Amino acid sequence: MLFNSIGFLVFLPIVFILYWFVFNKKYQHQNLLLLVASFYFYACWDWRFLFLLMFSIGLDFLSGIQIEKSKTNKEATFWLTLSIVINLGFLGFFKYYNFFVGSFADLLGGFGFKANVWLLHIVLPVGISFYTFHGLSYVIDIYKKRIKAERNFIDYAVFVSYFPLLVAGPIERATHLLPQIQKKRIFNYEQAADGMRQILWGFFKKMVIADNCAPLVNEIFNNYHTESSSNLVLGAVLFAFQIYGDFSGYSDIALGVSRLFGVELLKNFAFPYFSRDIAEFWRRWHISLSSWFRDYLYIPLGGSKGGLWMKIRNTFIIFLVSGFWHGANWTFLIWGGLNALYFMPLLVTNKNRQNLEVAGMGKFLPSAKEIFQILITFILTCFAWIFFRAESVAQAFSYIKKIFSNTLLSIPQPFPIKILALTAVMFIIEWINREKVHGLKIERFNPWVRRGVYIIIIYIIVRYANFGNNEFIYFQF
Template identity: 85%
Template sequence: MLFNSVGFLFFLPIVFILYWFVFRKKYQYQNLLLLLASFYFYACWDWRFLFLLMFSIGLDFVSGLQIEKSKTKKEATFWLTLSIVINLGFLGFFKYYNFFVESFAELLNGFGFKINVWLLNIVLPVGISFYTFHGLSYVIDIYKKRIKAETNFIDYAVFVSYFPLLVAGPIERATHLLPQIQKKRVFNYDQAADGMRQILWGFFKKMVIADNCAPLVNEIFTNYQTESPATLVMGAVLFAFQIYGDFSGYSDIALGVSKLFGIELLKNFAFPYFSRDIAEFWRRWHISLSSWFRDYLYIPLGGSKGGLMMKIRNTFIIFLVSGFWHGANWTFIIWGGLNALYFMPLLLADKNRQNLEVVAMDKLLPSFREFFKILLTFALTCLAWIFFRAESVTQAVLYIQRIIDPALFSIPKPFPVKVLALVGFMLIIEWMNRGKVHGLEIDRFNPWIRRILYLIVIYIILRYANFGNNEFIYFQF
């Protein structure tokens, strides 16, 4: 079920009414409702994969209890290893089997050995990368004695399968979400109203920005061999805003919907295109995934405590694994590697933590130096996005080669005036609220001005949105 579908417009009010008017007396009843609603929400994609989700939930629930009950370190390690191996085994089977088989065959072909490989024609279960990481963080935290094992199966199942975040995040932590699930929720009008504003802004970014950029991006990347260099640059820029509008739009809708049920989810985006260097960008883009890799991979590898070579090694590992997490294609791995290379000058100069505050806070505009840094970071990001978007490494390389031409400085034809105007409107709104959680969290204006702005956003959605039930990009991950 898509957030931007007619079905969801009926599903959400029904669950909301039952949650607050029928089951409000006990949070346990509300949790049961959320679990059933989440299973139904997921089954709307493909009911067969619901059993895989339920198996994953049961596996990690039992593993958590067994880890906590273990009398020896060896026994606890066994249950942790069992959970990790099975979880990553399913993830690897559905997501990476064909990639490894094809890559191995190509390697042998390079040495003159031709083999026939058996590929699987299977559908990737939607959200498997996200709910797998929910379960892994849970059992690892129990093993590290950061949390106690949950004994209530329904509460734990809601933590993993909570429908606003189930298929595309954010990747939650048991330390943050479970305590909210295990206590009574009281309806808070201000929280719900802010949730509605965040949902509205999420729909704007998805249906107006992302879905209007998508046809142009698809056409440019499909016909890149005949497009002008300036048009190819425009395609990369539009894809940057497409993927941002699509994924951060999903996150805004997810966080907003959750607020309607009195539950706060982790912030997943913090206006990343206003970043002044690539380190700041990754602190602001897909925050829940970046922090997951930091806590469960980078720090266990030694983090930044070792020597310079260890820091460089760990940085490349974290970015390459992040790229591979996104998909079974060498384009994603190169995308991750490029970001690691971008990160190197900051790491070597020990300046990767220099831009922690919001850019130009309490100022109308950034300084010229800040503006230049923002543009440079955005340009580097767009270059990397070409590999993320391309179907193959060859296409990405040829795409970039065609950009290097004197005609680069010409005007793209046709020039997408409408789409760029809509992107400009989004950037203005988000710049004004870059220190907030979302673009419509506006408290500096009086209520009437805020209401007028909300109406303008609604009008733009009704006038320019693509109502074609387009899927979100990150559903494929």
């Protein structure tokens, strides 16, 4: 079930009414409702993979209890290893089997050997990368004695399968979400109203920006051989707008929907295209994934405690693993490696944490220096997005090579004035509210001004949105 579908617009009010008016006596009853609703939400995509989700939930629930009950570290390590191996085994089988088998066959072919390999022809279970990481962080935190094992199966199952975050995050932590699940929730009008504003902004970014950019991006990337250089540049820039509108739009909807049920999820985006360097960009883009790799991979590898070479090694590892997490393709590994290279000058000069506050903090406009830094960071990011979007490494390099031709300075044809104008509206609103939690948090303005803005946003969605039930990009990850 997609957030941007008629089915969800029927599903959400029903669950909301039942949650607050029928099952509101005890939070345990609300949790049971959320679990049933979440399973139904997931089953609407493909009911067969619901059993895989249930197995993953049961595995980590029992593993957590066994880790806590273990009398020796060896026994606890066994249960932790069992959970990690099975979880990553399922993830690897469904997501990476074809990649590894195909790469091995290509390697043998390079030495003159022909290998007949068996490839899978199944759909990747939606959300598997996200709910697998929920479970992994949970059992690791128990092993590290950061949290106690949960004994209530329903509460734990809601933590993993909570429908707003189930298929594309944010990647939650048990330390943050479970305490909210295990207490009585009281309806808060201000929280719910702001949640509705965040949902509205998410729909604007997804349906107006991302879904209008998508057809032109697809046209340019699919026919890059015949496109002018300026059109290829436009394609890369529009994909940057598309993936931001798509993924941050999803996150805004997810966070806003969750707030309707009195639950606050982790913030996943913080206006990343206003970043002044790549380090700042990665503190603001897909925050829940970046922090997950920091806490469960970078720090266990030694983090920044070792010498410079250890820092460089660990940084490359997390960027490459992050790239591989996104998909089984060499393009994602190159994308991750590029971002690691971008990061190196900042790491070597100890300037990777120099921009912790938002650009132009407390001012209406940024300085000329900040504008230049934001522009350079955006250009570097767009260049890396070419590998992310390309179907193959060969296509990515051909695309880049063709950019640098004698048509680079020509005007793109056709020039998408409507898309660029709507994108400008999005960035202007987000710049004004860049110090807030989301782009449409404008409570400081006069009530009539706020209502006018909401009406204009709704009108733009009705007038310009692409109502094609387009899937979210991160469903494939």
